[in-house]
Amino acid sequence: METEHLVIADYFIQAIEQAVYQEGERLPSESELREQFGVKRSVARRAVARLCDSGWITTIQGKGSFVAARSTPLTYALSSKTAFTEEMMKNGVIAHAELLHWEKRTANQHERRLLHLDHADWVYQLEIRRRAGRLPLSMTTTCLVERIVPDLELHLDPFVSLYRILSGIYRLQPQRLSSVVRASLPNADDAAQLEISAQSPILQVESLVSHRGIVPIEYSRSRIRGDLQESCVSFS
Amino acid sequence: METEHLVIADYFIQAIEQAVYQEGERLPSESELREQFGVKRSVARRAVARLCDSGWITTIQGKGSFVAARSTPLTYALSSKTAFTEEMMKNGVIAHAELLHWEKRTANQHERRLLHLDHADWVYQLEIRRRAGRLPLSMTTTCLVERIVPDLELHLDPFVSLYRILSGIYRLQPQRLSSVVRASLPNADDAAQLEISAQSPILQVESLVSHRGIVPIEYSRSRIRGDLQESCVSFS
DNA sequence: AAGTGGTCTAGACCACATT
DNA sequence: ATGTGGTCTAGACCACTTC
Structure with a gap:
């Protein structure tokens, strides 16, 4: 057997x-x-x-x-609004985000297509780890259009929340256009960063975010611990 | 190591x-x-x-x-419309559903709360396996309010699609109210039915469905193979 | 017969916590 | 010293495919 x-x-x-x-x-x-x-x-x-x-x-x-402690997983509303930290507050959880890495580079083919860019365009790529309290929750790789957030590096330190930068500094109104969710296993890096075994399932969420529902500004891929969080989609 | x-x-x-x-x-x-x-x-x-x-x-x-064959996973739009078979057709895939088991019983506490029922209410519980072509795609346990679909057992054989029964026989307009998604590992039964190893991640989708957006009629929990399908949520 | 993947075993050794 | 979980090993045996 x-x-x-x-x-x-x-x-x-x-x-x-x-x-x-x-x-x-x-x-x-x-x-x-x-x-x-x-x-x-x-x-x-x-x-x-x-x-x-x-x-x-x-x-x-x-x-x-x-x-394990959590019988009631955190729920994260996967609506058109996209503020992680604020969402977590509703669960009564202190959330915070760490910027693990950032870089500025030219957009690849995939990104050009999704974000309506051409060969001359640059993007910022950020690697963010989010936590609820002490516990690692998710790893997010996000790709922002340089033209929309010029000199982003000047506002990355100290890093509190991406949403705060976008709305506070650049006066953007980020809005989620679509999300694709998938269940998978983590790669070695993500498993380490999320402090889980390589056999723990994770929820992958790929999202496209725009400003005022028109201008695409961000493409992100989050890997979320399957044991801690669930995402909720509502229609109204 | x-x-x-x-x-x-x-x-x-x-x-x-x-x-x-x-x-x-x-x-x-x-x-x-x-x-x-x-x-x-x-x-x-x-x-x-x-x-x-x-x-x-x-x-x-x-x-x-x-x-493995599939580089492009099937995408399943998790919108307010809820017709599985019809969705799969868009992917150019012949889909079909098998009814593995059904029973009629009184609603439990969880169901009474979600579907606005009281102690006297009965429900039908259906166990459905869906396939895309030959491949098992998902297992769904669905719970329907008996009052809404009286004598459901008379229309279960032959079983083609739940949507077809609800709209064709009962003239219902099923509409998804909310969905909660989660990544997890399958239990022994689901792994066997889905023909995957017990270590393969699955996507769990819990949905609440109503008639014309008002009357709750169905509560379902699907376990979807993580390797074959992804769900897509769009906002417009 | 030889090569492939699939399963199972018995044991060794380590790291840590408790007494 | 003992009990706990964590890791690794070498090998046996099976089932299937190919030649």
Whole structure:
């Protein structure tokens, strides 16, 4: 059986959902699992790893596995408004963003097509990590049209929020035009930055943002921890 | 190093994206990978497994690993209109749905709240698998208000499309009110039904559907293969 | 028979926490 | 010292494909 561990994992997911195991409570140790379910260590470990990857538990070396804190994931409204920090506030969470890297370069073919640029156009590319409290939430690679945000580098330090720069400095009214969402696995870098295992699923959101719904100004690709956040789309 | 295999996997993802490896082309065998990258079999296998889980390749026992067919994932517009089969047609794909199971039962607390029901209300719960061509695409558990679709069981066989029943028989105009998307791993059943490994990420979409935007009629939870489909949200 | 991928095992060794 | 989780290894065996 290559799926033995799934039975055990699904059992504990059920148990946690029905609050048989409370937040912070310790799960049986690997040896106990081996006994209780009559399986090898490898199987017990795969079951635990799976619970960990999908965010139900966290393991601490030398101590054990504990039911993870967040039963209620943060919800992030994927509407035409696009302010991350402000959205998170609604969840009662202190959010902040770190600028990990930036560069100014010519637009590639993909970007030229999406942002209606030609060969002479330049873009700023920013690499941003967002957190809710202490926890890493998402990695975002965003590409801004240089013509729209000239001398952007002058306003990147200190970096608080992209939305604040766009609206505060450049008087733009950023508006999300479309978003494509996808489930995937993180690459090695993202897994490290998000402090998750390489097997934890992530939500990818690719968005196109414009000023006042007409002028395309930004193209971004976010990789969001699957265990912490969910995105909500409403129609009205 | 517990991340050795990620380097190899990411290398091949790059190569496939840049069409160094074409669709259907064979990747190096496990032994060749061991040689070329100087790794143990376990590492080579983890790398291959990861490529498989994220949908880049498919492996065939006794033959090897081959670059998967779909470079362009199907896009499914997550708009207020909610016809799956019709959406897929736009992608030029023959879609069909199978009803795997149905039952009639009283609404639980969660459903009563979402669908504005009281204790006396009944619901139909349908388990539907959707395919694009031969490939399984998604599993959907949907919950319909019995009062709105009385004697639904009389129209379930043959089952073609839920949308067709709702609009054709009951003259409803189903409209999506909101959707919540999430990235996760499949449970054992879903993985089997979707013919994916238990490590392949899936996109979960929870939707609330109403008739003419007012009367809630349906609550559904879809689990969509992460490697085949992406959902697109547009604002206009 | 030889090469490929798929599965499983038993054990070693490490790092950390508790007593 | 003992128990916990984390990592790695070498090998066996199977199933399938090709020659």
